Amino acid sequence: MNSQPWLTNYPPMIPAQLDYPKIALTEFLTQAAKQYPDHRAIQFLGKIITYRELLSDAQHFAGALQQKGIQKGDRVAIMLPNCPQAVISYYGILMLGAVVVQVNPLYKERELAHQLGDSGAKFIVCLDLLYPIVKKTQVQTSLQHVIVTGIQDYLPFPKSWVFPVIQRLKGKIKKIEPDDFSFKNLLVSASPCVSPASIDPSEDLALLQYTGGTTGVAKGVMLTHRNLVANVIQCRAWFYKAEQGKENFLAVIPFFHVYGMTVAMNLSICFAGCLITLPRFEIPSILKTIQKQKPTVFPGAPTMYIALLQHPELSNYDISSIEACLSGSAALPLEIQEKFEQVTGGRLVEGYGLTECSPVTHANPLWDQRKNGSIGLPWPDTDAKVVDLESGEALPPGGVGELIVKGPQVMKGYWNEPDETEAVLRDGWLYTGDLAYMDEDGFFFIVDRKKDLIIASGFNIYPREVEEVLFEHPAIAEAAVVGVADDYRGETVKAFLVLKEGETVSEEQLDQFCRKRLAAFKVPKQYEFRAELPKSSIGKVLKKLLIEG
Known part of the structure; x- marks a missing residue:
């Protein structure tokens, strides 16, 4: 049996094996600034930043951190929406050889405290609106200082003056405490770091990206410079029609999500493209931006494409500039794919990945043969197979088992979690926990998820975490959380609850x-109250029966 049948179906322009230079991830930015210094690197709400300016700002930010005591290997967190500061701080941190810890700006205090505490982050860069929650969390962690920035810091005049005035009138912006710093002031006062740290790409960490797992507790995925560089180069090969220095990337998929970080931010900089960056997913703003700025590449999640197609004003806008879209985070409905391609004239294909893989391992070819319902073919230098759940032996085409993958993008392991690492990494193979099959042509299809993971609008939600919160409520005796089908979000969260005797509580x-x-x-979108939950003989809640009704 041919163990890699997908190679016979590779597009002629994509080699099965690629060269991966032994470089730090920051080299992409350095080279782009050297070759295209005056090209637009970022377009943000009317503000243009060139590659020369972006590199300079990243060097100044690295210098500021260095002067404040940050050294190679230290962890620095970023808690920002998509904005220039997110890109500047990301590359500045990496220049020092420090490790980026990406934090979702939507996180509440308990979630933030766990992530900062587990990573041991010394500094965090956060939005001014999030400053209060960060300060509440600080006493529970080893966080030393907070670097505060605002959307207004990179807005053109007069927006840069009007925006903070409005926010202050609303009482949203708090005064920075003496031990903390203004992002803008740090850049102005710091000397640039022009000699980046010496990096061993295969060993030195670039990123701690938090994800959940079988325990439901968020774990830090250790991604090296080599992991991230490799996945960007693989992605560049897949987008073989894209041209250096000419592409515009619509960046609405969050940079704090590993998919947005690789396929939007890092890939755009590798191409010396322009990141058309928006801090929020707001359809009217996105439609106006597409028509005016003419992005050519639009990585996203199915919910984004669905929302655009369903907007009543869509026909009033020209979005035909879009040429290539890679959809990730959830299954892509066929009707959405076909309609989006009809409206744009571009190509939209489904891919697959995991945080542990930087993240992409598979995708359908953009301009060649693809298969409906498939996650596509393994990427260059990526091996994949489906193995029997009991024996671990590779299954023939059509056999359903666990998908396992191997390649240069696969993580180093979980941060301070050797047992968890050993459970999923065996002889270089990552056990994904997803049930899949491969057809005769080497296209892979996801059948189901081995874990209870819920994916809603591209976000990973771990039922145990939600259940633990529900159990804290004084009226709840039992709680079971599952994902149920949702036309818009892909899946949504539903909680099945048993109340304590004599207690009442409303959904609101x-x-x-x-x-x-x-x-x-x-947060659960649906609640169902029951007298009891179905259980096995050992008392385990049978969630499958709950889902089946």
């Missing part, structure tokens, strides 16, 4: 309770 009260303790995307 539970919603308010959860929103104080969980990011909004994790």
Whole structure:
């Protein structure tokens, strides 16, 4: 049996093997600034930043951190939406050989405290609107200083003057405490770091990207410079029609999500493209931006494409500049793919990946043969197979088992979690926990998820975390959280509850309770009260029966 049948179906322009230079990830930015210094690197709400300016700002930020005591190997967190500061701080941190810890800006205090505490982050760069929650969390962690920035810091005049005035009138911006710093002032006062740290790409970490797992507790995925460089080069090979220095990337998929970080931010900089960056997913703004700025590449999640197609004003805008879209984070419905391609004239294909793989391992070819419902072919230098759940032996085409993958983009392991690492990394193979099959042509299809992971609008939600919050409510005796089908979000969160005897609670009260303790995307959208939950003979809740009704 041919163990890699996908190679016979590779597009002629994509080699099965690629060269991966032994470089730090920051070299992409250095080379782009050297070759295209005056090209647009970032377009942000009317503000243009060239590659020369972006490199200079990243060097000044690295210099500022260096002067404040940050050294190679230290962890520095970023808690920002998509904005220039997110890119500047990311590359500045890496220049020092420090490790980026990406934090979702939607996180609540308990979630933030775990991530900062586990990573041991010394500094965090956060939005001014998030400063209060960061300060509440600081006493629970080893966080030393907070670097505060605002959207207004990179807005053109007069927006840069009007925006903070409005925010202050609303009482949203708090005064920075003496031990903390202004991002803008740091850049102005710091000397640039023009000699980046010496990096061993295969060993030195670039990123701690937090994800959940079988335990439901968020774990730090250790991604090296080599992991991230490799995945960008693989992605560049897949986008073989894209041209150096000529592409415009619509960057609405969050940079704090590993998919947005690689396929939007890092890939754009590798191409010396322009990141058309938007801090929020707001359809009217996106449609106007597409028509005016004419992006050519639009990485996203299915919910983004669905929302655009369903917007009543879509026909009033020209979005035909879009040429290539790689959809990730959830299954891409065929009707959405076909309609989006009809409207744009471009190509939209489904891919697959995991945080542990930087993240992409598979995708359908953009301009060649693809298969409906498939996650596509393994990427160059990426091996994949489906193995029997009991024996671990490779299954023939059509056999359903666990998908395992191997390649240069696969993580080093979980941060301070050797047992968890050993459970999923065996002889270089990453066990994904997803049930899949491969057809005769080497196209892979996801059948189901081995874990209870819920993916809603591209966000990973771990039921145990939600259940633990529900159990904190004094009226709840039992709680089981599952993902149920949702036309828009892909999946949504549903909680099955048993109340303590004599207790009552409304759905609205539970919603308010959860929103104080969980990011909004994790809060259950549906509640169902039951007298009891179905259980096995050993007392385990049978979630499959709950889902089946």
